[in-house]
Amino acid sequence: MFWPLTLLGALAGLLLASIPGALLGGLLGQVLDRRLQLRSWADLRLRMGGKPVLGEQELLFVLLGRLAKSGGAVRPAHIQQAREEMRRMQLDGPAQQRAVEAFNRGKTLADDVRRSLQPLRGQNVAAEGLLCACWRLVWAAGQVPPPARELILAWGQWLGWRRAAVLALEAPYVRRASGVVRSADAELEALRLLGVSSEASPAQIKQAYRRLLSRHHPDKLAGAGAGAARLREATEITSELHRAYALLRQRRSLR
Structure with a gap:
């Protein structure tokens, strides 16, 4: 040292x-x-770089936003997992808004995350919590793009962790090695994507589906003058919402 x-x-x-x-x-x-x-x-x-060091909470959601975008397009599963992290942290309304802003800023690569990670070197509990949240987000979509894994490994290195130790944190979140999702898992994934629990009623599932569809539908964004990349992202999100709802309609006999 x-x-x-x-x-x-x-x-x-x-x-x-x-x-x-x-x-x-x-x-x-x-x-x-x-x-x-x-x-x-x-x-x-x-x-001495001049940019302010991010606080732990802001840093977390900047990292999650960067990971979500690293595979090309942010998927609904990423957004839902970010919301899960907000609930896990019991953030109130204003804190949630700041978290959303940090998540969106993370997609732009504007922040110097290396500088903000440096103060956490040696703080193993805080660093582990940060890295585990990152693994949870990337596995929420069912697979981890190589760029996302390399980002997490690099962040772990900047935190002073060995590569093997960072990879060991991934183990609880790894899906079955074959990549085959069981039927029960597919239904739970669809429910999680819509942001409802397994005990949700048909009316609650339908309401959540319509709300998310209205929020992410590309036609709505086109009217607001969104760019081509944002429209492509919205189209992918909408397709995933359609698939999730179709699966639940079949499994739960929704009308």
């Missing part, structure tokens, strides 16, 4: 007041290194 401010403080102290100055400067530098969690020159450069 290398402490950049410790070295700079010691050198400055040596120039100003010989050996006693070097000892004092090194001590003060080490205090700053520990407080700022600087372990290398790269850490120091990131700290």
Whole structure:
């Protein structure tokens, strides 16, 4: 481990007041290194980059947004899983709105996530929670695109985790190796996609389907002047909603 401010403080102290100055400067530098969690020159450069470090909650949803977009198009399963994380964290209305904004911003690649991950190095509980949430999101859609896996592995490295340790966190979320989804799993996936529980009534399922369809329908976005990429994304989301509802109509004899 290398402490950049410790070295700079010691050198400055040596120039100003010989050996006693070097000892004092090194001590003060080490205090700053520990407080700022600087372990290398790269850490120091990131700290001096000018962009603010994101808080843990904001950082989480920026990462989730980036993962959701890494496969090309954000899928309804990704959006629903992000909502699940909000519920898991018991976020209130304003906090949920900030989370949505962070998720959308994550899709734009605007934030320097590496700089924001650096303060969490050594905080194993916080880092593990962050990485597990990332694995939950990418597996929510049933498969993990290679770019998404590489992102999570890179983030784990920036957090100071070994590759094997990051991959070990994925294990609880991995689907069956054959990729075959059982019938019961398909129904649960459809319910989760619509944002309703397994105990939902036919009326609740239909209401959730219509609400999501209205929100994501490409015709609605076209009237609002959305771009081509957003329209393609909306078309894919709408298709998944149709498939989920069709499966539930068949399994639950919905009218």
